[in-house]
Amino acid sequence: MDVRDIHTPVLLDRCIELLAPALSHEGAVLVDATEGMGGHSEALLERFGGIHLIGLDRDTAALRIAGQRLSRFGDRVTLVHAVYDGIVDAVAQAGRTRVDGILFDLGVSSLHLDDASRGFSYAHDAPLDMRMDxxxxxxxxxxxxxxxxxxxxxxxxxxxxxxxxxxxxxxxxxxxxxxxxxxxxxxxxxxxxxxxxxxxxxxxxxxxxxxxxxxxxxxNTELAVWERALPAAMGLLPVGGRIVVMSYQSLEDRYTKRVFAAASSSTAPVGLPVELAEHAPRFRLLVKGAELASADERVANPRATPVRLRAAERLRAAA
Incomplete structure (x- = not known):
């Protein structure tokens, strides 16, 4: 069976829309930090013909599937076996120091849920493994x-x-x-x-x-990994760079909300007559609150039901 028949990327059109301003120039670099079976990456590579993709995943089975799915894009794709808190090293391994767009699609993937032998689902009897790697x-x-x-x-x-x-x-x-x-x-x-x-x-x-x-x-030490990964990823973005995060459980989303809120707020002491440049917000939020999948998408793809999407754009260079 074609992987496209079993894997429907969540909020695909919205991800493309949010990342587009950062990826529309020749030579832009996109990191899909949770590559999975390559659905989001494939659509983004098709839409933006001048980008290079760096795809990370801790699951070697997912990387094999993504590699086959994205093979037609040739040297525009670099896949790295890594957990996403290793994003800085993975980007360096690909010969880059900055990237223009970053996508995180957190949580358990369709590959894990659909393979009963991995033990992620309480609906099927299987060995209790649950390791993504x-x-x-x-x-x-x-x-x-x-x-x-x-x-x-x-x-x-x-x-x-x-x-x-x-x-x-x-x-x-x-x-x-x-x-x-x-x-x-x-x-x-x-x-x-x-x-x-x-x-x-x-x-x-x-x-x-x-x-x-x-x-x-x-x-999978998911929360500890996420608490390291998000600030590291944001540090890779130049002015105009964009990051999109999709979370499926409240703990990850709360952390994302907190980090984005701090990055998009002024650090100037209360009462200053002017805001000095070093106190200006480093990022701006691209969506109000957390966006949900539409009712139509939730019907067509039930795994989109719990998604919470947040996105931000860098406004000024890191100190």
């Missing part, structure tokens, strides 16, 4: 086997915003005494059994949803 790091099963009850509770609360975090952590520790929890179906069974009947009746969504999200974030 299967060449390195702890699996979700490792975490369930080795983390203390308090640590499990912490990640469920922080990364899943799960109200039953303590109850679920206690149930997992009790269950693993009878044998390692290595498959998603077993974890789902434990979580359902630990959920009060009234909550099962009233809760919107599956009781395992937030725990699976929390485990995925912990396995």
């Amino acid at each position: 299967q060449t390195d790091g702890l699996t979700a099963a490792d975490i369930l086997a080795t983390y203390a009850e308090g640590d499990l509770r912490r990640i469920f609360e922080r990364y899943g915003e799960e109200k039953l975090a303590a109850r679920y952590a206690r149930a997992i520790v009790a269950a693993r005494a009878d044998g390692a929890i290595t498959r998603s179906a077993r974890l789902v069974e434990i979580l359902i059994a630990a959920t009060p009947a009234a909550v099962l009746r009233e809760r919107a969504g599956h009781p395992a949803k937030r725990v699976f999200q929390a485990l995925r974030i912990e396995v």
Whole structure:
């Protein structure tokens, strides 16, 4: 099956529109910091014939698919196996020090969700892996086997915003005494059994949803990576450079909002009669708040439902 039949890029037209002013000149450089299966990159390479793409992904399987999809663009494409907090090194590896546009499409990709064997989904029984880069790091099963009850509770609360975090952590520790929890179906069974009947009746969504999200974030250190990656990426942009970020869970979006707000605000002390250049905002926001997918797009592509898009443009050079 053609990858285009299984992968629909989220907010594609809007991403192109927002990045266009930064990419419309010959020799512009675009970083797709979350390459995935190459859907956004392909459309941007087609739309802007003079750009060079640097595509990053931690998943070697995704890079293979993207490489095949983008092969017709030849030497206009440089793909790098890297986590996106390594964006500065990846850009340097491609022989650049500045880039004109940056795109982040955060979270779990269609490739991960559609491959049941990766263990990302609570809807399919599979080994509890959840690593985006299967060449390195702890699996979700490792975490369930080795983390203390308090640590499990912490990640469920922080990364899943799960109200039953303590109850679920206690149930997992009790269950693993009878044998390692290595498959998603077993974890789902434990979580359902630990959920009060009234909550099962009233809760919107599956009781395992937030725990699976929390485990995925912990396995891939997603929030720590994002907290390093966003400031580093913004530092690569020249005046007129643009960055677009799509988040799918509130923790990432809140951090993006906070960083963009600080970068687009004056740092001048209150009461100064004039604003000195060094205190002027470094960026301007390109969208008001966080943009959502349209109702039509959410129907056509349900994975666009939780997206929150934010974008900014550099106004003045870094000090």
